[in-house]
Amino acid sequence: MEIADLHPWPEDQSEALEIQYRFRDEIITTGSLNGVGLIAGVDTAFDHNTDTLFASVCVFNFPDLTECERVSDSGKAIFPYVPGLHAFREGPVILKALARIRTRPDLIIFAGHGIAHPRRFGLACHLGLILDIPSVGCARKRLTGQHDEIDPEQGANVPLIVDNKDSGRVYRTREKVKPVIISPGHRCGINDAVNVVAKCLQGYRIPEPMRAAHRLANRIKRNNKKP
DNA sequence: GCGACAG
DNA sequence: ATCTTGTCGC
Numbered sequence: 641m642e643i644a645d646l647h648p649w650p651e652d653q654s655e656a657l658e659i660q661y662r663f664r665d666e667i668i669t670t671g672s673l674n675g676v677g678l679i680a681g682v683d684t685a686f687d688h689n690t691d692t693l694f695a696s697v698c699v700f701n702f703p704d705l706t707e708c709e710r711v712s713d714s715g716k717a718i719f720p721y722v723p724g725l726h727a728f729r730e731g732p733v734i735l736k737a738l739a740r741i742r743t744r745p746d747l748i749i750f751a752g753h754g755i756a757h758p759r760r761f762g763l764a765c766h767l768g769l770i771l772d773i774p775s776v777g778c779a780r781k782r783l784t785g786q787h788d789e790i791d792p793e794q795g796a797n798v799p800l801i802v803d804n805k806d807s808g809r810v811y812r813t814r815e816k817v818k819p820v821i822i823s824p825g826h827r828c829g830i831n832d833a834v835n836v837v838a839k840c841l842q843g844y845r846i847p848e849p850m851r852a853a854h855r856l857a858n859r860i861k862r863n864n865k866k867p
Numbered sequence: 868g869c870g871a872c873a874g
Numbered sequence: 875a876t877c878t879t880g881t882c883g884c
Binding site: 684685686687688689693721815816 | 875876877883884
Binding site for chain 1: 871872873874
């Protein structure tokens, strides 16, 4: 898949912030997800012994959820872990992996946040904008924002408010299991984001494409360890 | 100063 | 994210 260079990747944190402020207004949180036939799940694994990041992409047919392609790539972790600047640590290696897939997905689910972010420009927004592909952020933990308590049953969800704005949903994917946080990345609204994730559930907490990518990334990491 | 803090 | 086995609860 062809990937354009929206901007060079900084090694400096203040430059990273500038980039987020510079592109945040280009995020479109509307769009129709009708006709989505290919969904990619993306996740990474990290080996702190070699300081290496492993990124995996698993492409699934939708809505039947059969896997049709999987790719991975790796790279040294350069940028430090800074909450709110995640795209700058994982973005480069994720794009390397995405460049390897044959077919352009109609939507991508990223392990991280979209607009549920201090500057409304989380990893899902950032990479969705670079790729110009509808994207959704599905995080396992809250980064910012407030929300009410959520009922224990599967499917229960409440709005996540960031700076007085409805920015996503805290969504219970499994009964009595810690909810995930879903927010739009790019070219997608809150309802569509939630609906897509809900339709990708297969009995586990994490939507299938992302779960497959998570397991693949960890497998690649394991296979790359020195005996 | 203190607590919070995606992966 | 990762370090890590068994264990308690559904």
